[in-house]
Amino acid sequence: MSKVExxxxxxxxxxxxxxTSIVWLHRRMPDAFFLVVGSRTCAHLIQSAAGVMIFAExxxxxxxxxxxxxxxxxxxxxxxDRVVNDLIARRPExxxxxxxxxxxxxxxxxxxxxxxxxxxxxxxxxxxxxNYSGSGIETTFTQGEDGAxxxxxxxxxxxxxxxxxxxxxxxxxxxxxxxxxxRNLGISNIESFPPRQSxxxxxxxxxxxxxxTQPYLSDTVxxxxxxxxxxxxxxxxxxxxxxxxxxxxxxxxxxxxxLKVHEIISPLINRAKLALESHKEILKGKRLxxxxxxxxxxxxxxxxxxxxxxxxxxxxTPYLNKDLMKEEINLLPDNTKIVEGQHVERQLDRVRExxxxxxxxxxxxxxxxxxxxxxxxxxxxxxxxPIHGIDQAADLAGLFSKPLKRxxxxxxxTLVTH
Amino acid sequence: MxxxxxxxxxxxxxxxxxxxxxxxxxxxxxxxxxxxxYADLLFTMIERRGQRPPVTYTTFQARDLGGDTAELVKKxxxxxxxxxxxxxxxxxxxxxxxxxxxxxxxxxxGMGFDMPIVNLExxxxxxxxxxxASETFYQLTRTLLKEKVSSSDKINPLRWRExxxxxxxxxxxxxxxxxxxxxxxxxxxxxxxxxGIDTNVVAPLGASPDDIERLIDAxxxxxxYQEIAEASCEWLKRxxxxxxxxxxxxxxxxxxxxxxxxxxxxDLPLTNREELENKSKLPWYSKSVDSNYLTGKRVFIxxxxxxxxxxxxxxxxxxxxxxxxxxxxSREMARQVRATAKDLNVEALIxxxxxxxxxxxxxxxxELVLGTQMERHSAKRLGIPCSVISTPMHVQDVPARYSPQMxxxxxxxxxxxxxxxxxxxxxxxxxxMFKHDxxxxxxxxxxxxxxxxxxxxxxxxxxKKEKNSKEGIIWTESGRAELTKVPFFVxxxxxxxxxxxxxxxxxxxxxxxxxxxxKAYFS
Numbered sequence: 001m002s003k004v005e006x007x008x009x010x011x012x013x014x015x016x017x018x019x020t021s022i023v024w025l026h027r028r029m030p031d032a033f034f035l036v037v038g039s040r041t042c043a044h045l046i047q048s049a050a051g052v053m054i055f056a057e058x059x060x061x062x063x064x065x066x067x068x069x070x071x072x073x074x075x076x077x078x079x080x081d082r083v084v085n086d087l088i089a090r091r092p093e094x095x096x097x098x099x100x101x102x103x104x105x106x107x108x109x110x111x112x113x114x115x116x117x118x119x120x121x122x123x124x125x126x127x128x129x130x131n132y133s134g135s136g137i138e139t140t141f142t143q144g145e146d147g148a149x150x151x152x153x154x155x156x157x158x159x160x161x162x163x164x165x166x167x168x169x170x171x172x173x174x175x176x177x178x179x180x181x182x183r184n185l186g187i188s189n190i191e192s193f194p195p196r197q198s199x200x201x202x203x204x205x206x207x208x209x210x211x212x213t214q215p216y217l218s219d220t221v222x223x224x225x226x227x228x229x230x231x232x233x234x235x236x237x238x239x240x241x242x243x244x245x246x247x248x249x250x251x252x253x254x255x256x257x258x259l260k261v262h263e264i265i266s267p268l269i270n271r272a273k274l275a276l277e278s279h280k281e282i283l284k285g286k287r288l289x290x291x292x293x294x295x296x297x298x299x300x301x302x303x304x305x306x307x308x309x310x311x312x313x314x315x316x317t318p319y320l321n322k323d324l325m326k327e328e329i330n331l332l333p334d335n336t337k338i339v340e341g342q343h344v345e346r347q348l349d350r351v352r353e354x355x356x357x358x359x360x361x362x363x364x365x366x367x368x369x370x371x372x373x374x375x376x377x378x379x380x381x382x383x384x385x386p387i388h389g390i391d392q393a394a395d396l397a398g399l400f401s402k403p404l405k406r407x408x409x410x411x412x413x414t415l416v417t418h
Numbered sequence: 419m420x421x422x423x424x425x426x427x428x429x430x431x432x433x434x435x436x437x438x439x440x441x442x443x444x445x446x447x448x449x450x451x452x453x454x455x456y457a458d459l460l461f462t463m464i465e466r467r468g469q470r471p472p473v474t475y476t477t478f479q480a481r482d483l484g485g486d487t488a489e490l491v492k493k494x495x496x497x498x499x500x501x502x503x504x505x506x507x508x509x510x511x512x513x514x515x516x517x518x519x520x521x522x523x524x525x526x527x528g529m530g531f532d533m534p535i536v537n538l539e540x541x542x543x544x545x546x547x548x549x550x551a552s553e554t555f556y557q558l559t560r561t562l563l564k565e566k567v568s569s570s571d572k573i574n575p576l577r578w579r580e581x582x583x584x585x586x587x588x589x590x591x592x593x594x595x596x597x598x599x600x601x602x603x604x605x606x607x608x609x610x611x612x613x614g615i616d617t618n619v620v621a622p623l624g625a626s627p628d629d630i631e632r633l634i635d636a637x638x639x640x641x642x643y644q645e646i647a648e649a650s651c652e653w654l655k656r657x658x659x660x661x662x663x664x665x666x667x668x669x670x671x672x673x674x675x676x677x678x679x680x681x682x683x684x685d686l687p688l689t690n691r692e693e694l695e696n697k698s699k700l701p702w703y704s705k706s707v708d709s710n711y712l713t714g715k716r717v718f719i720x721x722x723x724x725x726x727x728x729x730x731x732x733x734x735x736x737x738x739x740x741x742x743x744x745x746x747x748s749r750e751m752a753r754q755v756r757a758t759a760k761d762l763n764v765e766a767l768i769x770x771x772x773x774x775x776x777x778x779x780x781x782x783x784x785e786l787v788l789g790t791q792m793e794r795h796s797a798k799r800l801g802i803p804c805s806v807i808s809t810p811m812h813v814q815d816v817p818a819r820y821s822p823q824m825x826x827x828x829x830x831x832x833x834x835x836x837x838x839x840x841x842x843x844x845x846x847x848x849x850x851m852f853k854h855d856x857x858x859x860x861x862x863x864x865x866x867x868x869x870x871x872x873x874x875x876x877x878x879x880x881x882k883k884e885k886n887s888k889e890g891i892i893w894t895e896s897g898r899a900e901l902t903k904v905p906f907f908v909x910x911x912x913x914x915x916x917x918x919x920x921x922x923x924x925x926x927x928x929x930x931x932x933x934x935x936x937k938a939y940f941s
Binding site for chain 1: 462478
């Protein structure tokens with residue numbers, strides 16, 4: 001392991017909670033509905049965080065707890081039953097309903113598992129119910145996906161068939177590309193989790209080789225291991241280097257020669273390097289500060305340093321699973337400063353002191369930092385854009401080069417913000 | 419439990435944040451878990467604010483619940499006070515913290531600070547954002563002025579004469595994330611100033627705690643947005659005898675009525691009444707022949723109480739529309755909206771459910787919708803032109819240019835914003851006349867730029883084009899499949915570029931790989 005500096009920080013945070021991941025999960029599985037059991041704050045968070053109010057009737061909603069639910073005047077279980085009945089009557093196309101716990105439902109200890117169990121019996125053969133928590137007291141942003149996937153594992157049948165299982169939500173076009181490349185490598189049995197339809201869950205067992213596409217799935221990995229799956233240790237498929245290592249690790253698990261991998265992916269690598277060039281021109285030597293949010297920060301730092309030659313000031317992450325991130329950390333330059341957790345005020349002090357060229361941060365902080373003359377990139381875009389794989393390396397770099405390019409065009413530094 | 423997909427208002431602590439963020443020298447310590455910080459982006463993204471809201475979130479976690487969350491609250495209060503040095507501290511809790519009952523306000527008061535501390539108790543499970551804003555502004559006003567209640571005589575609205583100066587008023591209610599508040603304040607101050615009336619304090623927008631303490635230097639209060647300021651105005655009236663205005667100066671008639679009301683309350687003679695009607699272009703524009711076509715246009719109105727009521731009056735009396743639906747999500751103003759609806763012979767729709775609003779909209783079959791950003795989406799789906807008149811709003815509804823809703827310029831803005839989505843007078847006439855000519859494109863909707871049917875046409879013609887290719891280049895199945903995955907709005911460009919690349923390289927067949935080669939080549 002390279003000599004990376006690990007730090008921990010606690011204090012006030014500026015991050016999303018796990019409910020936010022519903023925004024991309026519901027798109028991945030169009031036959032599922034995500035019902036948050038929470039407060040008006042939860043409903044307001046989801047609609048504000050993603051600006052997704054373009055849908056007439058989204059496939060997510062909030063059962064808002066009211067005074068009478070809390071005072072015990074209404075039986076919360078009965079109330080939830082009523083809401084679910086109405087919802088299913090209105091949306092008969094729903095095949096899987098996720099009951100998503102929130103901060104208030106966790107604090108009042110609303111037992112969603114029992115509710116799900118009862119509903120499963122009632123709607124047997126029509127709708128399946130699973131539950132997980134996306135609460136802010138337990139989860140950050142992308143950890144919501146970890147919870148949702150973990151909740152689906154018990155529904156997955158067992159099979160000893162040899163297969164490659166890609167785990168973590170991918171954009172559909174990226175998933176298709178990956179599958180094609182794996183087929184070219186000679187791996188024919190490939191499935192994805194989460195699948196594109198919630199009812200088409202892959203079967204798993206001792207010959208399932210799991211290849212993670214996202215770095216934030218600690219609990220899911222643990223449960224897949226319990227089901228006998230083999231976890232392929234690899235960096236994550238962001239950038240050319242990460243993706244190459246990722247393909248190599250998968251090939252090794254399937255006893256495919258390195259030579260074969262290089263033969264298949266080297267044309268991809270060559271054109272990706274070509275495409276990366278113009279972005280590297282802009283990013284080279286620029287100093288980067290990543291605030292914690294998506295857990296993609298370490299992989300992004302690795303890509304932006306190793307392939308785009310950016311200098312790393314600080315790499316924040318809301319949560320660090322050293323085991324899962326082992327391969328990534330190995331690829332980081334020596335003396336990289338990783339900070340797990342956050343004290344947002346102290347971290348912003350460090351941002352200002354270090355005078356970075358680019359800060360990766362949440363939307364709440366982006367404009368205030370821009371107003372101070374510091375260029376920013378919103379981290380939420382990483383989870384909405386197709387950024388995985390060799391073919392997307394230049395697009396990924398483009399997310400970071402664009403604000404710098406814009407900053408060069410617009411040179412005025414002393415803007416008054418109203 | 420209430421099933422909610424989209425909500426018109428946030429929780430009450432977001433209302434408190436609107437007050438804190440609108441003001442100077444205030445800090446708000448909010449006992450809340452991580453995730454609740456999302457509310458910052460309402461200010462930094464929708465309003466494009468260059469400053470973070472002055473809020474510290476205690477960020478308690480599940481593991482803190484077994485321990486001492488009260489200590490965590492105190493630690494955060496201490497740090498926030500040291501770092502931000504506010505003149506007044508607001509302390510409150512969000513929905514989750516309300517359940518664990520740490521009473522952060524009481525904790526803060528026990529910490530021995532010199533500054534005034536406002537303990538905000540905003541019931542998250544029964545109240546909403548506007549109520550929270552109103553309550554916060556009221557509690558803040560009360561805290562900062564309560565010591566002066568007994569020592570002050572009732573304020574005589576005519577005292578400006580004895581004092582030998584121009585009359586002074588406060589403008590209360592404008593806040594961040596309110597609809598066009600920034601510009602309304604400028605417009606109203608300008609109008610008052612023309613009438614010889616000075617502004618003492620504008621609050622909460624731009625005010626400091628010191629300014630709140632100075633509120634009683636004015637003779638009367640202008641209650642600009644009842645949702646936010648009525649409770650404070652009422653308290654100031656009860657305790658200091660300060661009169662406040664009831665007319666909301668949106669539209670020509672209401673602006674004149676408002677000026678009248680202010681003059682009456684101050685016993686100030688109104689000398690230039692005749693000039694007032696011509697301060698705005700709306701009356702003449704509305705009378706000009708092109709506006710004939712506006713007569714009887716069916717309009718559906720939904721928004722907060724203040725803006726919905728004003729819009730109904732303007733629509734009917736100043737533009738000659740027919741109001742076919744009126745409603746609000748502001749339950750606090752339901753009574754007034756119902757009264758207005760009754761005068762218009764429609765049934766008021768009081769609801770939080772945007773789907774109910776969409777259904778009502780569909781049934782009313784309007785030609786124009788005036789609503790919030792929810793109704794903008796609904797109207798778009800139904801293919802009806804829409805103008806946004808109220809929060810909740812989109813970043814687009816915070817324009818760079820001066821565009822108030824109130825006063826003379828507000829009336830100009832309203833004329834343009836409501837009428838432009840419609841077809842112009844002669845245009846409508848000509849389209850009607852020529853629509854049977856063969857050149858006429860079916861579904862012509864002038865410059866409205868919708869709807870779904872048009873989009874389908876683009877897609878279909880795109881797909882047709884994909885099957886043929888120029889220069890004899892063949893699209894293989896994999897190439898075509900890949901092309902369909904490209905979003906439709908850039909598909910044409912990707913197709914052209916790929917073909918250009920194939921020609922350049924002498925590639926006869928375009929596969930998915932060619933697509934990516936071309937992408938890399940042109941990037």
